[in-house]
Amino acid sequence: MKIKNIAVAAFLLLSALEGNAQVQKQNKADKEYAHLAYIDAIDTYEKVANKGYKNEEMFQRLGNAYYFNGELVKAVKWYNELFEMNKEQEPEYLYRYAQTLKAVGEYAKADEILKAFHNKINSDKRGILFENNKNYLEQINVNSGRFEIKEAGINSTQTDYGSAFLDNKLVFASARDTGGIAKKKFKWTNKSFTNLYRAELAPDGTVGKPERFEKKINSKFNESTPVFTKDGKTMYFTRNNFLGGKRKRDDQRNTLLKLYKADFVNGKWTNIIELPFNSDQYSTAHPALSSDEKKLFFASDMPGTLGQSDLYSVTINGDNTFGKPENLGSAINTEGRETFPFISAENELYFASDGRPGLGGLDVYVSQMNSDGTFTTVQNVGAPVNGKQDDFAFIIDSKTRNGFFSSNREGGVGNDDIYKFAETRKLTCEQTLSGTIVDSENNAPLDNAKVVLLDEEFKTINEATTNADGTYSFKVDCNKKYHVRTIKENYETKEIPVTTKETAGKTEVAVPLEKRIKPIDVGTDLAKTLNIPIIYFDLDKSTITKQAAFELEKIIAVMQQYPKIKIDVRSHTDSRQTAKYNLDLSNRRAKSTMQWLIKSGINKNRLTGKGYGESQLVNKCADNVPCTEAEHQLNRRSEFIIVSME
Template sequence: MKIKKILYTGLIILLALNASAQKAALTKADNNYNKYAYIDAIATYEKVAEKGYKDEEMFQKLGNAYYFNGELTKALIWYDALFAMNTKQEPEYYYRYAQTLKASGNYTKADQTLETFTKLLIADKRGLLFESNKDYLEQIKLNSGRFEVTDAGINSKYSDYGSAFYNNKLVFASARDTGGIAKKTQKWTNQSFTNLYAAELKSDGTIGEPERFDRKINSKFNESTPIFTKDGQTMYFTRNNFLEGKRGKDDKRITLLKLYKADYVNKKWTNITELPFNSDLYSVAHPALSLNEKTLYFASDMPGTLGLSDLFRVTINNDGSFGKPENLGAGINTEGRETFPFISGDNELYFSSDGRPGLGGLDVYVTKLNGYNSFGAVLNIGAPINTGQDDFAFIINYETRKGFFTSNREGGNGYDDIYQFSENKKLVCEQSLTGTIVDVETNIVLANTKVTLLDRSFKILAEITTGAAGNFTFQVNCGKSYYVRAEKQEYETKETPITIESKTGKENLKIALEKRIKTIQSGTDLAKTLAIPLIYFDLDKSFITKAAAFQLEKIVAVMNQYPNMKIDVRSHTDSRQTAKYNMALSDRRAKSTIQWLVQNGINKSRLTGKGYGESQLVNQCSDGVACSEAEHQLNRRSEFIIMSIE
């Protein structure tokens, strides 16, 4: 007994120590996770998981750690485990799960997961974009096959990314080991901090050996994603919060990203200053310049951001100062990540996003900059640039249609790799808006109708007059909203709004015009002629409502126009309730209508009327027949039949 008791006590202690060790390990992993030390967190969490320890929060953090580190196929393992353990997760996990499913090629399950995400967050733009672009894979397929992609030949076994053109060189960030004794690494990836490197772009299309860019620019922390002015005298670049030997931190003691500027003076980069809209509390990164170099674009999670990171712009004033950063808005940004902007020489904005329908991870998109605050359709540039993994930092020479981008796709040399490409066909979204103008009553096509295309601000863009076939055609921009105005003598002018799809194709619009001057004669029902609604009484009531009075004023106006006109008021009900009840109700309504018309100036001798109950149904909805509310409504009507005019 004593021995058993000792063993039992020892077992309890062992179990307690084991549980305590696991708890300590999880606590350490949590701390690393919250400090963005994702590699350390992964190692600790996985050791615990290997021992069979299952915990929902741990699976979430393991999935997130790989997800935010760009390793989507590994993140899928833990999101699979998470959803196998409990499908009731926060909406964001459904979106991340869908992204990792795409990375593995399982688009069917990814779309099913996005359906659930959309139902949970009905106002989220990512879900709305998915709902309105269910055929996104087909559209991406149409956009694909326009690039020849090869390895850039400058990659190491570490991370290489974020390139920029500078004179005849390619400048990029790399975490390659420089061979120093005191090798510094960042906990996020367990790799060296990145420095800027430059490689010559040779005339034969090859790239020279990369060399350190500049000692003044490179610090002991991260430098990346430079952009240079056309004269080569100014550069903007991303760096960890580090200046003049001092490292800045946010309130969680994390060193975030900032934008810096440097000047090229006497063949040296100098005057390194941080931009005034940086902050220790949020990151600002990945600069891009407008064509006139008066606007700086960048990515940030600063206050006012719609998602995890948004694209912003800021004016560069003539004196070198900066305006107030502006969010590019919901036309570009989503609740996901928008990042790595680039403005091409033909004024197109390229950027990466994981918030739009894509192949998985970050995909590269493009939109035309039509003005300071106007964008064209946002288009996925397709494969082979985009894959199920992260594809980003796209730059292109608009004249040669050659460029570079970064990806962590399978088959690379390192963590991220730089690829070069040649575009053999430009992506163009072409849409035409065609339509026909017809008479609303006869459906006869209307020739000689003036048709005007207007933008959302009602600015006239184009005009056309229909021919004998009543047709019109306009060339329009993908993804844009317009108004189409149709005008013809003797008809009421009509404006119809339309939003063009964000893909190549043709939109068709049929516009039916209503005659302004209508022929009336004995037997005409003024209710139909004047478009008076079928119902203007409350349910089971016979008194005149305000809505009914508005409609009856139309009858008064016509009868005043024709002093000898006589009207027969006929009231009808549906078949619900008894025939006796309906007859009495309809008769009260007819009398109430006549009384209102008399009170408003129509001589009683000009009016007759009665109720017909359910005796003159216009469809099959009689007693015992199942009908919809809309079908019953057709029977609840009032008629104002002209008995005579002269």
């Protein structure tokens, strides 16, 4: 397509511009569990914490347990402990901490935490447009089939493109009757150019016979892509660098593209001036007006452009003055070409780009402009507007949802043709956020679990209850941050952050829940039930470390809750050193553990213990087998087996 090649006289297209789960009390009379006992994990943590032990994960869980139930005054105690222990927490904890601080009247401190929260999330860039997106064709297919298109009926055998609405008329660029010949390979010369034409738009959608636009606007060089104010009194358009009979060139002797403005006075277009941010050294082209007509959007390759051509906006001050052009940024622009912007009455930004995954050449994309100047996810409008060739210059009437676009697709009348369309279904970017809630121990699906969908500021949006197969589903927006909070009786409440994908489709989030009310019986290993790390002895040591003491407090809490429980302490080592040395070491560790428990108030008659050395390894790391330190550590463990509950 000629209009996207870099050439001296060809036109803008030629200039690379185209172109709340609560703690459950055990019901000891419950017949279904008559022979079992249960441990409340949160209650156990709190008993341990109240003895002065500090553990980051424990404080997180305790704070969350109260926060999710709305008990902010209780939660602040544990969040205070958490941040005193480690100020570097995930953004979610900063937000929760600030809210709990406000609950106790500490507003100044809460503001400090909120500031830190915002700083953290603002620096967390998650939105890469498209990296390793293998299913882009599938995503485009979701957006396709929303248009009925036809050839506009105004095309010539030459080039026709870049239309605009003016009252009940369509104004467009055409190379017809200009004396130039469009070669098959689009090798244009300075004698080939486009002028503006207009045609009546009938109520039934048909387009009348084209006629030349005013001679004052058309020159011996290229004119294209006009846009008009709603009152029809001002137009902006693109032309080669030619005004007042004078043609200007850049340092390489090329005649580039510029934006011009004209006024409609006494039935004539006059007062043609070039816009002040033009330059002889770079091109500006394809103007578009914001819906309030306070900003002008355009394409340019001016200094600061991210790619070959970018989209910019500039404030219209009035009295022929304008603000400083601003690049729309990486949310819109790529290393490729972004060009032909159009702003609908609903503040939709349509534009053409070859820098995004598409169907071929320039594709038409759309993004909703927010009131703060930001943009929503850019979406490909899909087929049949987009195809294998170049598709661009998309305009739409927001009331009728009818419009026009240009394309050099096969089967056209000329080189580039104008097509009309009727949009049968508006484009929305919707994701299905779904998943399965399962038991973390056995991966069994959990039914009747409450799933709460929250926004980025933790405000509840929707709620659901899992089906018999443990599944849930929500309809959400694309490329947006959410939190999925899951609540299930006898399980710990869990919350997972999620950012939905940029394009329509599915985002799956499975949530494994850990039992909070855990059954115990003879044979239960309390180390596994209480999630006690299997490693808390240093290499060749049998001394109870500070971390080991924290973990052993959990054992004490359970034994105090059930005074008749008897425990067998079993100690294991890795395979390094001799078998005799390891057996002796494990016996010392078992004895050291029992002595610590007895010293902490557990009757010695409730404890037995033995060392097993390296005789019960949990992996391959036997003598002379190469293993990592982490693999060896898995074998240095203690087990706390319930041998009696009576």
